[in-house]
Amino acid sequence: MKRWIAKSIGGLAVAAFAVTASFANPYEKYKGTTIVVSWPALSHYGKAQGLIDQFTAETGINVEVDALQYLKLRDRQILEMSKPEGEYDVVTWVVMWKGEYVSKGLLTPLSQFFTSGALVDPKFDIDDIADAYLQNGGVVGGKKGYMPGKSGALYGLPFGAETSIMAYRKDILEAQGIAVPKTYDELRAAMKKLGEAGIPAMTSRGKTGHQVTAGWLLHLAPLGGKIFDDEWNPVFNNAAGVEAAQVMREIAQTGPKGIPAFGFGDAAAAFLGGDAAFYIDTLKIAAMARDPKLSKIADKVGYALHPVGSRCGSETGGFAAGIPANSQNKEAAFLFLQYITSKKGDQKMVELGGDPVRMSTYKANADKFAEYPVILEQLPCADADWRPLIPEWNELNIDVLGQALTEVITTDKPIQPIMDAAAEKARAIMEREGYYAWKDVN
Amino acid sequence: MANAAISANSSEPSAPDGDRSVAKAPRDYRNIAPYFFIAPAVFVMLVGLVYPVFDSLYLSFFDWKIGEPFSKADNVGFTNYLRMFSDPDVWESIWVTFRFGFWTITLEMFLGVTLALMLEKPIRGASIFRTIFILPLMVSPVVVGLIWRYLFDARVGWINYYLGIWFGIEPQVWLGDAELAFFAIVFTDIWQWTPFIFIIVIAGLQALPSEVLEASRIDGANWWQQIFLVKLPMISSILVIALLMRLIDVFRALEVMYIMTGGGPGRATELLSLHIYNRAFDAQLLGYASAIAVLLIVIVTVLSAGILIIGNPMKDKSDV
Structure with missing residues (x-):
């Protein structure tokens, strides 16, 4: 009898300890696990190493990083995620690849984890993450397959997400008597004036393929254009699309030498090296401008809203992170994702020199960084339909628009026929992929 | 045993x-x-x-994208081939490849043979020159691409800098202009691969029997006659092999152009191998890319066979 009582008391004690332990540390179960993360070799992610070290110290979960040039990630990730058992536990994608990844069944829906009380931090507060970032990077299956909508599901959390703002050289504009442009008309007038003064006006991406298309898209949305209408007809060759292409041509003519060969890094380097008065692209330029290793112009840069044309419309881009369907450590991977996008992780990224994704972080640090108030004002203008994030986008982006826009910025040929020919090619691709199959049914 | x-x-x-x-x-x-x-x-x-x-x-008979199970791929018969023959982008890439091959191989053969003839004699410092000439051959193509990409950079490249200082030439957008970018990749290829011709030819020249050269000298042949009537004909089989190897290299060249220009601007530097790569991985058209790859194999086979028929170095040894 005594032995039975002793056993019962011992058993209860062990059970109580186990319960207490599980409440005490949700990471305990995964201590010693190693997860492998695939993300880009960009400044924000380099700085995230400090956050990884903190995560490992607090949780006991080890993290190995496989960092690649950002446009090379897709090939590597698709190959890994196609295997029965992949090496990656977390993948970070450029938002334009999300539709392709999900349509091929390569990602795990995050609802699998958000339904687990043992995994989800009650203080995580997903509603605090900038909606434009969350919808654009993480939600798939909504309106047109990539925009917000009731049929959408969450596959990733934004990390390194972005919208576009304008950075400008305060000293050059002051010396030339140019006011900070608020509209595209003002911007084009300023570019012309700078060009006539022999000062390189605006830097831009312009290399054939993805880069020149990304440069053009930055102007398409504010000038009122889109790639497709609601029935997938190409409309980028309308007046707005042609005007955006004309702006690209003017930028190439008045900007720093070499724009037709500039990728993202080259365009940013031209501004940070003091060879351009304007930069309209990702907000990441601000953190780069503060980094003395990258920038010669730290104290000469001002930030303003992306100029408006017929409407306000800024980029929705950057990266989101999710969990491959063939990951072997999904729960540990979720804990990592949750940690780096938590309020604490977001604030740590700001301290490390990276970019936050939460509205509360932007607000809390608005007085410390000149660009944060601008970003808070810019985010409502972030265009969910900035580019179609469909599986076919890569081909349209690189092979069709990327070729046509190179012709625009490297020749003096009339723009309309170039864009019309590209629209025909785009239509053929959409036809091939069955986008018009419902046309005669409804 | x-x-x-x-x-x-x-x-x-x-x-x-x-x-x-x-x-x-x-x-x-x-x-x-x-x-x-x-x-x-x-x-x-x-x-x-x-x-x-x-x-x-x-x-090449399927429509398949990486990431999808191959069992789901549609068998499209000869569709990829029909599309390939009517695709102007494919023909443009073939034309770029032939132009690239013509300029690089012609100039590399000329420079390689000339350098070998200049350095075949034991002159002072010949071994140092030979080592320097061979160095580009030892550099990885990716590194070659990066080196020349930055040298040709319009904004910070040394080439624009020194052209400006020495000749007062305005900075050029080397890699952003169709003609200049083509020149840049041809120049880079010549820089890297001329040493290959040089090594092969100098080895051939040094293996020539001294009796024949001695006899030609006794017969009164001058320096030019010795080169064009004795030396080059005697190493013609080596020259054919060098030509063949460079021709095949041209059709599989990819890394340098990928790093320097990505095939642009437009398709000005998109060699056929790079076109195949871009179709396969950017557009995810693996079946279509395979069909173009088959065309590439056919072209290389036909060209190689043609060269071997014209100047087969083994034809005198058909009993082997």
């Missing part, structure tokens, strides 16, 4: 039929031996070369 024992048995005059068959064995083994020795090489070639070629041919 075993062969010795068999031979001993076969020498007996009263050997039965069974023994006679054993007596033929040594000759059979000798016949098989060459096949045995080349078997590993054949096996490696079958696995590493022939299998991928046939797999590519098979894939």
Whole structure:
């Protein structure tokens, strides 16, 4: 009898300890696990190493990083995620690849984890993450397959997400008597004036393929254009699309030498090296401008809203992170994702020199960084339909628009026929992929 | 040992039929031996070369994207081939490749042979010059691409900098202008691959029998006549092999252009191999890319066969 009582008391004690332990540390179960993360070799992610070290110290979960040039990630990730058992536990994608990844069944829906009380931090507060970032990077299956909508599901959390703002050289504009442009008309007038003064006006991406298309898209949305209408007809060759292409041509003519060969890094380097008065692209330029290793112009840069044309419309881009369907450590991977996008992780990224994704972080640090108030004002203008994030986008982006826009910025040929020919090619691709199959049914 | 024992048995005059068959064995083994020795090489070639070629041919009849199970891929018959023959982008890439091949191979052959003729004699510092000339050959193509990409950079490149200082030439957008970008990749290829021709030719020149050269000198041949009537004809088989190898290299060149220009601006520097890569991985059209790869193999095979028919270095050794 005594032995039975002793056993019962011992058993209860062990059970109580186990319960207490599980409440005490949700990471305990995964201590010693190693997860492998695939993300880009960009400044924000380099700085995230400090956050990884903190995560490992607090949780006991080890993290190995496989960092690649950002446009090379897709090939590597698709190959890994196609295997029965992949090496990656977390993948970070450029938002334009999300539709392709999900349509091929390569990602795990995050609802699998958000339904687990043992995994989800009650203080995580997903509603605090900038909606434009969350919808654009993480939600798939909504309106047109990539925009917000009731049929959408969450596959990733934004990390390194972005919208576009304008950075400008305060000293050059002051010396030339140019006011900070608020509209595209003002911007084009300023570019012309700078060009006539022999000062390189605006830097831009312009290399054939993805880069020149990304440069053009930055102007398409504010000038009122889109790639497709609601029935997938190409409309980028309308007046707005042609005007955006004309702006690209003017930028190439008045900007720093070499724009037709500039990728993202080259365009940013031209501004940070003091060879351009304007930069309209990702907000990441601000953190780069503060980094003395990258920038010669730290104290000469001002930030303003992306100029408006017929409407306000800024980029929705950057990266989101999710969990491959063939990951072997999904729960540990979720804990990592949750940690780096938590309020604490977001604030740590700001301290490390990276970019936050939460509205509360932007607000809390608005007085410390000149660009944060601008970003808070810019985010409502972030265009969910900035580019179609469909599986076919890569081909349209690189092979069709990327070729046509190179012709625009490297020749003096009339723009309309170039864009019309590209629209025909785009239509053929959409036809091939069955986008018009419902046309005669409804 | 075993062969010795068999031979001993076969020498007996009263050997039965069974023994006679054993007596033929040594000759059979000798016949098989060459096949045995080349078997590993054949096996490696079958696995590493022939299998991928046939797999590519098979894939060219499907519409398949990486990341999707192959079982889901549609068999599209000859659709990819029909599309390829009517695709102006493919023909443009073939044209770019031929132009690139013509300029690079012509200039590399000329410069490589000239340098070899200049440095074949034991002059002071010849070994230093030879080492310097060979250095570009040892650099990885990716590194070559990066080096020249930054040298040709319009904003910070040394080429624009020194052209401006020495000749007062305005900065050029080397990699952003169709003609200049093509010149840049041709120049880079010549820089890297001329040493290859140089090594092969100088090895051939140094192996020439001194008696023949001596005889030509006694017969009164001057320096030019020695080169064009004696030396070059005697190393013609080496020149054909060098030409063939460079031709094949041109059709598989990818890394340098990928790093320097990505095939742009437009398709100005998109060689056929880079076009295939872009179709396969950017557009995810693996079946279509395979069909173009098959075309590439056909073109290289036809060109190689043509060169070998015209100047087969082994034709005098057809008994081998």
